Amino acid sequence: MRKGIRERSRVKSREFARVAEQKEIAPGIYRLWLETEKIAGEAKPGQFLSLYSKDDSRMLPRPISICETDREKGRLAVVYRVAGQGTREFSRLQAGDTLEILGPLGNGFPIKKKKAFLIGGGIGIPPMVELAKELHGKAEVQIIAGYRDALFLTEELEKRGTLYIATEDGSAGTKGTVMDAIREHSLTAELIYACGPRPMLKAVQTYAKEHGVECYLSMEERMACGIGACLACVCQSTEVDGHTHVKNKRVCKDGPVFLSTEVEL
């Protein structure tokens, strides 16, 4: 019984999604297509899902970013690296299995019609697929993807923009980092979107500051609730945050995407 309270918009849903397809697209990296009732229709680029283990001994959901959505078919894909027992369990799911998910979570990337860099590093590359899809035809899309060695999602990215690759071992594209690739090709942009490991985000943040470019970084931190209640996944903010009233922002709720000038790395 609620005392005359406003009905909140419930964009987040918990669903028992059906696995449509799963494939190992690079060693230890899997793409899982899920059929959802609502989530695929609601999700925006840069948002993520909480994936729940079927094993009761693993209490916490695994936050995984959405790689791609297919609204017509009501499907979405997540691409993840097997990093422990939880993701190992997910990697064994087959078509027809069900998976408990919560989403879409977080804010996602703002869509702006500007000449853009979409910078992804490692397992930070997947969200760039849906972002590139969204920006394709609206803005000049330059995707810079940094891999350790094995490439993945290159076809999906090439369809939606100009793809520049960097590999640590030099096996493809520029040998080195995404920043090395930007320099090698003398690329410029009016807007930057980035997702990847912290050292990469830091380099992107510095680049954006030096060049005076508007820049959005997708942050990562270990999470428990995934919805903004537990305050586990905070990142440091440059100013006192409006919700927490300290120099902290919740990655799961206020992020994961932040303006590069509002967070400390």
Add this chain to the structure above:
Amino acid sequence: MSNTKVTLAGVELKNPVMTASGTFGSGAEYGEFYDLGELGAVVTKGVANVPWPGNPTPRIAETRGGMLNAIGLQNPGIDVFLKRDLPFLKQYDTKVIVNVCGKTTEDYCQVVERLSGEAVDLLEINVSCPNVKEGGIAFGQDPRALEAITREVKRYARQPVIMKLSPNVTDITEMARAAEAGGADVLSLINTITGMKIDIHRRTFAIANRTGGMSGPAVKPVAVRMVWETAQAVKLPIIGMGGICTGEDAVEFLLAGATAVSVGTANFANPYAARDVAEGIRKYMEQYQVENVQELIGGVRKAIEFER
């Protein structure tokens, strides 16, 4: 229709289920999933006199059947709580229990005094957080310090006072008696058990604070035991918690002597967990034809006496 009402220090709850402090914020995030009026009470995250930034990250780590946390009582402070969070909670037909934290006795009393004129049903005093350097557990591991702070808080409190006990003690009953002697109205237990996890790949501590508070189903047997021991030792009503995920788990605590129960870590595994636990208790009562939940409270004791 079975009666699920319970009373804590004169405050009637529609059912015995509440949320464990720190796992539920001030309810806003979970209010997007279900009507908080389905709960007996909402217990807020710890509120201090001023905003606290909390600990460095990583703040949590999963463990088998549970987790470790060292959030460090990050909170926006009493001013924001009164302006933003309390009005939100008052929209719901549920009782509001404010968890109070501080570094010094004065800090606690200041918050308690600020809450004295507010529409808050009970206060829960956090003298058991293992993750802060000052305050918290420092008061909860020494019976004399616990009795003293209880007495001091009671001088300022206009609402009944719950003292939340730490399991990180040799004898929980000694602490329970100290709180009772200091004038506590209700006891809640257990807070988290201090633990540690080491990341063997990086050869570092899994959480930045090195140690963290362990919670989740893995700690439940410890919690049930401590609730039972405490119920034998004091006359105060007890709010039992520690790893409750289902109605069955909750009934175990009621039988051990708890008047009410809190759902904590389970909220992370299932955002509907607290509501599901309340529903699970009703199902248990139907199944065993229990007309009044009161029949369950401390029920295990009566059974042992009957066998004799």
